[in-house]
Amino acid sequence: MTRPQATATQLIDDARTRVTRFEFAPGAETGWHIHQMDYVITTLTDCHMVLEHPDGTETQTTIPAGTAYRRDAGVEHNVINAGDAPMSFIEVELK
Numbered sequence: 746m747t748r749p750q751a752t753a754t755q756l757i758d759d760a761r762t763r764v765t766r767f768e769f770a771p772g773a774e775t776g777w778h779i780h781q782m783d784y785v786i787t788t789l790t791d792c793h794m795v796l797e798h799p800d801g802t803e804t805q806t807t808i809p810a811g812t813a814y815r816r817d818a819g820v821e822h823n824v825i826n827a828g829d830a831p832m833s834f835i836e837v838e839l840k
Contacts, residue, residue: 748825749773756835763838769826779821782838787813789835793828808834 751773757764763782766789767775777797788808796804799821808814826832 751775751824751826761840763840765836765838766833767836768831768833769824770831771826771829773826775824777821777823780816780818780838782818782840783815784818784839785813785815785837787811787835787837789833790831791828792832792834793826794832795825795827797823797825 749770749772751767751769753775754766754768755763756766786808788810791810792808794806794808796806798804805827
């Protein structure tokens with residue numbers, strides 16, 4: 746299945762952090778990727794997501810607007826907007 750791609754807009758990339766805004770149309774995906782750095786996500790909208798994992802499993806989750814969470818480097822996944830509205834979040838990678 747071919748999905749539209751999420752839009753990634755780099756806001757900051759300096760010696761300490763990389764900050765990127767991700768925007769997803771309904772059904773859009775990031776594509777498979779591995780996080781090379783620890784990171785923090787802050788949701789700008791309610792985010793109804795499906796996370797595809799390398800072992801073939803999927804996780805469905807809803808993260809309310811204004812919520813923040815962090816993950817360690819090494820996470821591999823594909824993020825898909827499973828909602829019927831656009832979704833957006835800010836990712837801060839820690840160098």
